[in-house]
Amino acid sequence: MLPLRDADxxxxxxxxxxxxxxxxLRRIASITGSLALLxxxxxxxxxxxxxxxxxHWLLGERxxxxxxxxxxxxxxxxxxxxxxxxxxxxxxxxxxxxxxxxHVSRLGEEVSVRGKxxxxxxxxxxxxxxxxxxxxxxxMSWWVDPRVLIDGSAAARWSTVGAFLALSAGGFCxxxxxxxxxxxxxxxxGIYYRFVTSRAPVGIAFDKASGNCVNCRSCEKVCPVDxxxxxxxxxxxxxxxxxxxxxxxxxxxxLRCGDCVEACRMIxxxxxxxxxxxxxxxxxxxxxxxxxxxxPTAMDV
Ligand code: SF4
Ligand code: SF4
Numbered sequence: 498m499l500p501l502r503d504a505d506x507x508x509x510x511x512x513x514x515x516x517x518x519x520x521x522l523r524r525i526a527s528i529t530g531s532l533a534l535l536x537x538x539x540x541x542x543x544x545x546x547x548x549x550x551x552x553h554w555l556l557g558e559r560x561x562x563x564x565x566x567x568x569x570x571x572x573x574x575x576x577x578x579x580x581x582x583x584x585x586x587x588x589x590x591x592x593x594x595x596x597x598x599x600h601v602s603r604l605g606e607e608v609s610v611r612g613k614x615x616x617x618x619x620x621x622x623x624x625x626x627x628x629x630x631x632x633x634x635x636x637m638s639w640w641v642d643p644r645v646l647i648d649g650s651a652a653a654r655w656s657t658v659g660a661f662l663a664l665s666a667g668g669f670c671x672x673x674x675x676x677x678x679x680x681x682x683x684x685x686x687g688i689y690y691r692f693v694t695s696r697a698p699v700g701i702a703f704d705k706a707s708g709n710c711v712n713c714r715s716c717e718k719v720c721p722v723d724x725x726x727x728x729x730x731x732x733x734x735x736x737x738x739x740x741x742x743x744x745x746x747x748x749x750x751x752l753r754c755g756d757c758v759e760a761c762r763m764i765x766x767x768x769x770x771x772x773x774x775x776x777x778x779x780x781x782x783x784x785x786x787x788x789x790x791x792x793p794t795a796m797d798v
Contacts, residue, residue: 593754
C-alpha cells in the first residue's frame with residue numbers, strides 16, 4: 498500500500514492523466530535525449546574505460562588506461578560545469594526533465610496511474626523494465642565493452658550479467674519503493690544543487706494577485722518533493738536586487754518538473770477564460786517602479 502502522501506499524488510496524477518497531460522510527451526522526449534547521450538559517448542568511443550578487454554578509448558582513439566581515466570574525469574568536469582551554469586538559470590530543471598534516475602522514480606507511479614486494467618499494467622511494467630534495462634546497459638557500456646557477452650570468458654560473461662542483474666534489482670526498488678525519496682533526500686547532486694539554485698530566474702511562479710487560486714491543494718498533494726508551490730511567491734519571500742528587480746524566493750528544492758502546474762491546469766480545465774495561477778516560467782521581471790515591490794507577473798516559457 499502506498500504511503501498517504503504518495504497515494505494523494507497518484508490520485509492527482511490519475512486525474513491529470515484523464516484530462517490530457519501536456520508535459521508527458523515532452524518529458525519522454527527529454528529523457529530519451531539524455532539516454533541517447535549516455536549511449537552515444539561510449540558507442541562513438543568518445544570515452545570508454547574497458548575493464549574487460551583493456552581497449553580504452555578517448556575521442557575516437559585507443560589510449561592507455563590512465564589517459565582514458567583522465568578523459569573521463571575531464572568529461573565529468575565539463576558535465577559539472579554545464580549543469581552548474583544551467584542550474585544557475587533553470588534551477589533543478591535537469592532533475593525534473595533530464596535525469597534518468599529521476600525518471601525511474603516515476604515508473605512505479607506510472608503503473609498505478611495508467612495501469613487501469615491487467616493488460617495495461619503489464620504494458621507499463623514492460624515499458625518501465627525496458628527503460629531501466631536501457632539505462633543500466635548504457636551506464637555499464639562506459640566501463641565494459643558489450644562484446645564481453647559474446648567473446649568473453651564464462652567468468653567475464655557471468656560477472657557482467659550478475660552486475661546488470663544486481664543493478665536492475667536496485668532499479669526495481671527505486672521505481673517501486675524509494676521513488677522520489679532518493680531525489681528528495683539522498684541524491685548528492687540534488688543536495689548540491691539546492692545551494693546553487695536558490696535564485697534561479699526560471700521556475701514555478703504563483704500568480705497570487707489574480708485571486709484565481711481556489712485553494713484545492715492539488716499542487717501540494719502532487720509535488721514529489723513535498724513542496725507547496727503557492728508559497729513560492731509569498732510577499733515575505735520577495736527580494737530586490739541591485740538593478741531593482743523583484744525576485745520570488747523560489748524554493749531551491751523545486752525540480753521544475755511541472756507536476757503542480759499540470760494539476761492546477763486540470764482544476765481549471767473546464768473553467769473557460771480563467772487562467773490557472775501556477776505557471777512554469779520566468780520569475781524575474783524588471784519593475785517599472787522603483788519601490789515598493791509589487792506582485793511580479795509570471796511569463797510562460
Ligand atoms: S492547484 Fe492551483 S488552484 Fe489548486 S491550490 Fe494549487 S495553485 Fe491553487
Ligand atoms: S513545486 Fe511543482 S515543479 Fe516544483 S517539484 Fe513540486 S511539483 Fe515539481
